[in-house]
Amino acid sequence: MSTVTDTVHDGRAPGTILYLDGVSVSFDGFKALNDLSLYLDKGEMRAIIGPNGAGKTTMMDVITGKTRPDKGTVLFREDVDLTRFDEAAIALLGIGRKFQKPTVFESHTVFTNLELALKGERALFRSLIFGLSGEQRDRIDEVLGIIRLTDSASRLAGELSHGQKQWLEIGMLLVQDPELLLVDEPVAGMTDAETEATGELLRGIARSHSVVVVEHDMEFVRGLGSKVTVLHEGSVLAEGSLEQVQNDQRVIEVYLGR
Numbered sequence: 001m002s003t004v005t006d007t008v009h010d011g012r013a014p015g016t017i018l019y020l021d022g023v024s025v026s027f028d029g030f031k032a033l034n035d036l037s038l039y040l041d042k043g044e045m046r047a048i049i050g051p052n053g054a055g056k057t058t059m060m061d062v063i064t065g066k067t068r069p070d071k072g073t074v075l076f077r078e079d080v081d082l083t084r085f086d087e088a089a090i091a092l093l094g095i096g097r098k099f100q101k102p103t104v105f106e107s108h109t110v111f112t113n114l115e116l117a118l119k120g121e122r123a124l125f126r127s128l129i130f131g132l133s134g135e136q137r138d139r140i141d142e143v144l145g146i147i148r149l150t151d152s153a154s155r156l157a158g159e160l161s162h163g164q165k166q167w168l169e170i171g172m173l174l175v176q177d178p179e180l181l182l183v184d185e186p187v188a189g190m191t192d193a194e195t196e197a198t199g200e201l202l203r204g205i206a207r208s209h210s211v212v213v214v215e216h217d218m219e220f221v222r223g224l225g226s227k228v229t230v231l232h233e234g235s236v237l238a239e240g241s242l243e244q245v246q247n248d249q250r251v252i253e254v255y256l257g258r
Contacts, residue, residue, distance in 0.1 A: 015041050015042055015078075016039055016040070016041060016042070016075075016078050017040055017041065017042040017043075017044075017076065017077055017078075017179060017180055017210045018038070018039065018040035018063065018075070018076060018180060018210070018212075019039050019040075019073065019074070019075040019076075019078070020036055020037060020038045020039070020059070020062075020063075020072065020073070020074055020075075021037045021072060021073040022035050022036075022037060022071065022072040022073065023035070023036040023037070023059075023062060023069045023071070023072030023073070023074060024036070024069060024070050024071050024072055024234070025055075025058055025062060025067060025068075025069050025070055025234075026070055031233070031234050032055050032058040032234055033055045033058050033059060033062065033069065033072075033234040033235070034055075034233060034234035034235045035072075035234075035235055036055065036059060036072070036231075036234060036235050036236065037235075037236065038059075038229060038236060040180075040210060040212065041210070042179075042210055043206070043207075043208075043209075043210055044206075044210055044211075044226070044227070045202070045203070045206035045210070045211040045212075045213065045224060045226040045227075046211070046212050046213070046226055046227055046228075046229060047213050047214075047215060047221045047224055047226050047227070047228045047229070047242075048212060048213065048214045048215075048228075048229050048231060049214075049215065049216065049218075049221060049228060049229070049230055049231070049245075049255070050230050050231035050232055050237070050255060051232065051254065051255050053233075054231040054232050054233065054234070054255075055231050055233070055234040055235070056184075056214045056231055057184070057214075058234070059231070060097060060182050060184060060212075060214065062074060062082075063076075063082060063090075063095065063182060064087055064090055064091075064095060064097050064182065065082060065085050065086050065087040065089070065090040066087055068083060069083060076090075076093060076094075076095065076180070077094075077179070080093060082095075091176075091178075094177075094178045094179040094180065095178055095179070095180045095181075095182065096173035096174075096176060096178035096180070096181050096182070097173075097181075097182040097183075097184070098166075098169050098170055098173055098181070098182065098183045098184060098186065099184050100184045100185040100188055102162070102165040102166050102168070102169045103169065104157040104160075104165050104168050104169055104172070105157060106156065106157045106158030107156065107157075107158060108156065108157060109153065109154050109155060109156055109157065110144070110149050110152050110153050110154070110155055110156075110157055110160070110168055111140060111144070111153040111154065113157050113168055113171075113172060114140045114143060114144070114168075114171055114172060114175050115132065115136075115140060116172075117171075117172035117173070117175050117176060118136055118139065118140060118175040118176065139175055140175060143171045143174045143175050144171070146171065146174060146201065146204065146205070147167040147168065147170060147171040147174070147201065148164075148167060148197065148201065149164060149167060149168060149171065152164065161191075161194070162189050162190065162194075163187075163189075163190040163191065163194030163195075163197070163198065164194075166186055166187075166190070166194075166198065167198070167201065170183070170186070170201070170205075174205065178209065179209065179210060180209070180210045180211075180212070181205065181209055181210070181211045181212070182212045182214075183202065183211065183212065183213045183214070184214045185214060185215055185216065186198055186202070186213065186215065187199075187215065187217055187220050188216075188217075195217070195220055196223070198220075199220060199223040199224060202224065203224065203225070206226075213226075218242070218246075221242055222242050227239065227240065227241065228240065228241065228242050228244075228245050230245050230248075230251050230255065232250075232254050232255065237250055237251060237254065237255075238250060238251050
């Protein structure tokens with residue numbers, strides 16, 4: 001495994017935080033990604049949509065080091081070659097991923113969940129002995145406000161609603177202050193009110209982070225107001241505003257018309 005200081009310099013234009021070019025991944029002859037190229041600017045929020053099997057999850061797996069591409073370039077911050085790192089190292093580089101199903105510590109309080117995420121496994125023992133610094137406590141309090149759980153800080157995570165658990169998991173990423181967040185179907189199973197609140201939460205986060213959101217709910221995507229990338233059969237089919245891609249005949253045929 002490479003150290004997190006390994007980089008590659010190939011003259012990427014300043015301002016790109018994520019650069020995928022010609023990325024392909026095959027599983028037993030099936031091409032999950034087929035010459036995929038996608039670029040994300042620093043501070044941008046991007047929605048990724050597409051039918052099941054389009055390559056959305058595999059793309060996230062490649063970015064986070066879970067899956068190695070057969071070929072192609074995968075860069076973070078213009079010059080860091082993500083194919084050189086494993087999942088743990090990529091998380092330390094500043095890429096956070098939230099999976100569709102929330103994975104919180106249900107027997108611990110909301111505050112403790114954030115504390116554990118902030119400290120990390122290595123510093124947990126030290127945390128138990130010495131406690132949090134004022135700066136760390138302030139950071140947790142700040143994130144509690146962002147994820148709308150300030151009043152639930154002392155509640156057990158297992159007592160939260162499904163939507164609140166999703167927010168807590170987003171908060172567990174935020175306390176680590178990643179530069180790039182990858183969020184997979186954040187509103188699946190949420191109430192209408194939770195869905196609306198999640199859109200507001202993500203728009204707020206995108207003011208200071210780069211965010212990639214994979215989602216099927218078109219009305220939720222519309223509310224994000226971001227550029228949309230449509231994947232199909234492992235490559236980009238269309239890009240633009242939601243209105244633009246919804247009126248693209250190719251998108252209608254392979255995705256929206258089904």
